[in-house]
Amino acid sequence: MKKSTYIQTFCLIENNTVVLNGKELFASKLSPSFSAFAKELYRELGFRYPKFFKMDHLSKLTFLAAEVLLQNSGLSETDKKQIAIVLSNKSASLDTDRKHQETIQDPENCYPSPSIFVYTLPNIGTGEVCIRHGIQGENAFFVFSEFNPAFLKTYATSLLQLQKAKHILCGWVDVDKEAYKAFVYLVSEEGTFPNDDAFINKNYTNN
Amino acid sequence: MQEVYITADAIVSPLGFSSEENIRCITEEQSAITLHKNTALLPSHFFAGIIDEAELNMAFQSLGNPEGYTKLEKMMLLSLQKTILDATVEISDKTALLISTTKGNIETLDPKNPFSEELAYLPALAYRIKSFFGFAQEPIIVSNACVSGILAVAVAKQLLQTGCYENVFIVAGDTVSKFTLSGFSAFQAISDTPCKPYSKTRNGITLGEAAASVCVTTKKPNGNCIQIIGNGSCNDANHISGPSRTGEGLYRSIQSAMKEAEVGATEIDFISAHGTATTFNDEMEAIAFNRAHLETVPLHSVKGYYGHTLGASGLLEAIVGFHSMKKNILYTSLGMDELGVSQPINIIKEVSQQNVTTFLKTASGFGGCNTAVIFRKIAH
Numbered sequence: 373m374k375k376s377t378y379i380q381t382f383c384l385i386e387n388n389t390v391v392l393n394g395k396e397l398f399a400s401k402l403s404p405s406f407s408a409f410a411k412e413l414y415r416e417l418g419f420r421y422p423k424f425f426k427m428d429h430l431s432k433l434t435f436l437a438a439e440v441l442l443q444n445s446g447l448s449e450t451d452k453k454q455i456a457i458v459l460s461n462k463s464a465s466l467d468t469d470r471k472h473q474e475t476i477q478d479p480e481n482c483y484p485s486p487s488i489f490v491y492t493l494p495n496i497g498t499g500e501v502c503i504r505h506g507i508q509g510e511n512a513f514f515v516f517s518e519f520n521p522a523f524l525k526t527y528a529t530s531l532l533q534l535q536k537a538k539h540i541l542c543g544w545v546d547v548d549k550e551a552y553k554a555f556v557y558l559v560s561e562e563g564t565f566p567n568d569d570a571f572i573n574k575n576y577t578n579n
Numbered sequence: 580m581q582e583v584y585i586t587a588d589a590i591v592s593p594l595g596f597s598s599e600e601n602i603r604c605i606t607e608e609q610s611a612i613t614l615h616k617n618t619a620l621l622p623s624h625f626f627a628g629i630i631d632e633a634e635l636n637m638a639f640q641s642l643g644n645p646e647g648y649t650k651l652e653k654m655m656l657l658s659l660q661k662t663i664l665d666a667t668v669e670i671s672d673k674t675a676l677l678i679s680t681t682k683g684n685i686e687t688l689d690p691k692n693p694f695s696e697e698l699a700y701l702p703a704l705a706y707r708i709k710s711f712f713g714f715a716q717e718p719i720i721v722s723n724a725c726v727s728g729i730l731a732v733a734v735a736k737q738l739l740q741t742g743c744y745e746n747v748f749i750v751a752g753d754t755v756s757k758f759t760l761s762g763f764s765a766f767q768a769i770s771d772t773p774c775k776p777y778s779k780t781r782n783g784i785t786l787g788e789a790a791a792s793v794c795v796t797t798k799k800p801n802g803n804c805i806q807i808i809g810n811g812s813c814n815d816a817n818h819i820s821g822p823s824r825t826g827e828g829l830y831r832s833i834q835s836a837m838k839e840a841e842v843g844a845t846e847i848d849f850i851s852a853h854g855t856a857t858t859f860n861d862e863m864e865a866i867a868f869n870r871a872h873l874e875t876v877p878l879h880s881v882k883g884y885y886g887h888t889l890g891a892s893g894l895l896e897a898i899v900g901f902h903s904m905k906k907n908i909l910y911t912s913l914g915m916d917e918l919g920v921s922q923p924i925n926i927i928k929e930v931s932q933q934n935v936t937t938f939l940k941t942a943s944g945f946g947g948c949n950t951a952v953i954f955r956k957i958a959h
Binding site: 453457462463464466469470472473475476477479482484485486489490492493494495496498499500502503505506507508509510511512513514515516517520523526527529530531533534536 | 580618622681682683685688689690699700701702705706717719720721722723724730734737738740741743757758761762763764765766811812813814815816817818819820827828831835839944945946947948
């Protein structure tokens with residue numbers, strides 16, 4: 373039997389703005405680079421997690437989006453530790469891959485760094501979120517040419533049906549050079565918002 | 580719940596361009612790992628399992644012009660071509676294409692590479708495979724570090740169980756590149772000998788390259804077949820590049836897969852483990868297997884044959900397991916001499932005949948990810 377799914381909470385981060393459940397939560401008054409914006413948002417929301425500053429851009433974006441979502445999810449600590457995280461993007465870890473490539477490009481001056489190389493996988497941000505909240509649930513990272521909410525819904529539904537998770541943090545987290553966008557949402561069997569393409573696409577594009 | 584089966588498989592590796600050739604080499608304990616002196620890849624000598632590109636081009640000629648494709652694409656296309664031919668299912672709008680890779684065409688980031696940098700985007704690679712075989716559906720790419728290959732099998736099973744698809748073709752691949760060699764080398768993670776999983780003298784990974792593919796379907800094949808009966812993928816929530824000291828995520832993944840499969844520890848005949856030959860990974864696995872009461876189950880890592888093939892490894896290693904089930908043969912865990920983990924595990928030391936009905940495949944990777952999948956042989 374197919375289960376109905378709903379969205380409890382959703383969060384969009386793009387253009388130096390954070391939107392939570394359709395309402396603006398934070399907008400930078402400056403028009404900074406992603407790294408300056410990420411730092412500003414981190415301070416504005418009162419996070420205290422020094423490891424944040426070691427992360428690459430994709431992990432920072434994943435971390436911030438998940439943080440805003442989970443802080444406003446109303447989930448108990450126990451439920452939070454058991455959520456599944458199913459994220460996706462287009463550029464995988466290419467933003468950091470290019471940085472690693474720069475360190476090895478010149479054979480005369482080849483100094484690859486473990487602290488960059490470790491971020492050359494798109495699921496490291498998921499790992500950072502899991503460490504932060506002690507989440508030991510299901511994980512998967514998918515790559516598509518564009519945001520694919522229908523696929524994420526299918527996959528989330530299968531996790532619910534197989535009783536692998538009760539709540540699934542789904543979404544899109546992409547960083548490519550200076551462009552970035554995160555749209556994450558919490559899918560459960562109960563919730564306020566519909567988990568359908570029309571609702572998701574409307575809020576993904578913030579129209 | 581909908582039952583899901585594996586019907587065809589193909590491995591393209593330095594040991595051969597078909598599963599049969601690969602299994603023959605493994606039966607003879609022949610390894611793909613050799614010493615390489617290629618300063619374009621790494622300044623110092625290194626051990627790796629690398630496919631001879633001239634041989635690959637020769638094999639690829641029946642599919643297309645070898646000049647027009649990257650090495651990874653040729654490996655993946657060659658492998659998938661064999662699986663499609665063997666699978667005897669039609670590619671329709673109910674067929675999904677699932678691609679597993681960690682780094683894809685990463686070498687195209689190098690300005691000296693003849694191919695466009697755009698091919699470094701994983702969807703660009705996926706579309707080239709999609710259009711080559713005429714798949715109708717949008718390709719699905721799994722890129723979840725070193726569990727990608729086996730996670731793709733779990734994903735295929737779950738997608739088929741939703742009823743949205745009838746068949747899924749999975750192709751998994753990664754190459755040995757300057758990108759990964761330099762990175763793991765910076766981590767001091769590369770072994771100065773061919774890797775020795777679980778050995779007391781192990782000191783790191785050996786990299787390898789391969790492509791592997793399978794057909795996963797809801798249609799029960801005639802005769803003996805392999806069913807996917809349980810899966811789990813849990814995070815350690817411990818460290819992004821170091822495994823959990825308690826094996827928590829792997830233990831939970833195994834428990835989740837066993838619960839779904841409704842099998843106990845005594846029903847598992849064989850474990851195809853991850854066994855990268857790093858000090859911490861192999862130790863972590865031994866702890867997790869003991870917590871799951873699997874310490875007496877015969878176990879191997881095939882990294883001693885291929886090295887670590889990253890996004891291909893989970894699927895490649897599962898295919899070796901399918902052939903164990905088909906032939907009722909346990910294959911040696913190459914590179915093992917004296918056990919070098921703190922908890923007992925039952926490493927397969929020589930090729931032996933044994934009934935294999937149910938087997939567990941596991942993998943773990945950066946980001947704290949782990950995956951376990953259980954397969955069962957169904958007699959006709």
